[in-house]
Amino acid sequence: MSRNGKASAVIALCCTVAGAGLVGVGGIATAAADTVAVAGAQGRAHSGDVFTGTKKIKVDGKSVNVSCAGRPVRHQPVVVLLHGGGDSLETMAGIQQTLSEKNRVCSYDRLGAGASDQPDGPQSIKDSGKILTGVLDRVAGDAPVVLAGHSLGGLFAARYAPDHRDRVKGLVLMDATSPTQSADLINEVPASATGMAPELRDQTLAILKGDNPEKLVVPDGKVRSAGHIPVEVIKHGKQYLAAVPEYGQAMEDGWTKGQHKWLGVSSRSHLSVAKNSEHYIYVDQPELAVKTIQRVTAQVASHHA
Template sequence: MMTRKIRKLAVTAMCCAVAAAGLSGCEDDDMNSFPFDEKQKAADFVGAKKFDLDGKSVSVSCSGKLAAGKPVVVLLHGGGDGLSKMAAFQKTLSGKNRVCSYDRLGAGTSDKPDGPQSFTSTGKILTGVLDEIAGDAPVVLAGHSMGGLIAARYAPDHQKRVKGLVLMDATPSTMLADMEQAIPASAKGPAAQVREQNLAIFQGQNPEKLAMPDGKVRSAGNTAVEVIKHGKPYLAAIPESGPRLEQAWTAGQRKWLALSGRSKLTTAEKSGHYIYLEQPDVAVQAVARVSTQAAG
């Protein structure tokens, strides 16, 4: 039983680390392949819909009504998840905002990518989704784990549109290097397994085929930002290297504060990695605060 439990912890850590490496290439010109038309009208559907973006079918779900001057909240799921995981959270948020989520390529019911993906290609799809569901309305990106990393890498280049960020235990920007330091190549047993699995995932061996090198935290200007970190130190349970990984994760959350002078860090004391499921009130309140600032 102990071996099985450790293996489960290793897999959990692996999923977190998928969300963990910083994505580079965010300054590529290809990011804006879906040009933002300031006069574009947002789709006002409620429910599920598929959009053809860059030749791929992308699944999108929207709830709530779009109100003049109020932002559209867009949820970005973590690695290995999909929009269905965030359905209850989306429903709760939609009482006060229009809220949408989508499956990235390789996730949920969206098409699979043809080949390796980078932040550039992922950003192109995100831009296409925003063009369809937000039009010229301001946007708040609320991302969990790897979704938070993608949101944080995307926002600096899209400050005219992205007016708020909520990062829910977002993957730190230097987690790949942090993990290699915490778990040396000489490690044995479960820790070595975690290291090996994560290195493969960072190289693109994941459902989204997304390669994820570390990257710097760049400024998103005066964007309203709330960073929420987990309070239950679940990473510390990984044999030998856990405490170091937990420390690195916490340090990584603090690094995200450099995104903006309007950044705030909150700890969800009763939650593990899935804050929006384990302590949803903390996440809901953060989205509400950021949405109010984004509308101001």
């Protein structure tokens, strides 16, 4: 397996590794960056702050880089895109632009990513969730929200939704990191293993323990229910993890099991396979990603009409 192949495997399991080349998608035209303070939850605007382009907002004393496109539509939810680990909002700019033709769509850089401030120290999922809440207060107000997350962003979305049922009304999880990723790897690649597989295991375990740009610590955990909201789980179809010598197929099988575990986040969940995609489903098959997100937003809209 090549160095690029190893990097791809780490990306799939968790996040981008240093030096792994990524092909970015076209960026959205940006407005001049402004810094604006965000009020607490009690100060939510009914329709959110309607701006186009990028803007720096203050959340919990930190500058957060946010991008929005598209006009709000009555009864339609606001779509919020969550990038994977090691990425930034720029990587999802292509599907954001396409989705904005019919929906109000926003994305943001988590602390330690893209153009947002660095975190003061290690972050928990709860810490990162406070930043997301501040972003939603600003861009969505009281409108329903659909979270569409890729990789680590998918795990984050699924962890956030059960505690915020009042506003998160739909989820799209694109090849989301397994809820038990650390245990999966330890089970798939034994301590006695040598070669690339244990290197990959150990590198990914270190990333999940906080050795990543966001300093985000991602422990294993049970999948909690977010209720009866529409949830679409999309798994990669090209089995490139299988290229890891000796243990690759076990890793692919474990990844598939992890995707099925995420179905437990809702009683209205559905899993599909992006047959022509590796990990970056929204790059390899952008039409599939867009249609899936639009299907969820339509379901949410029909419920709130």
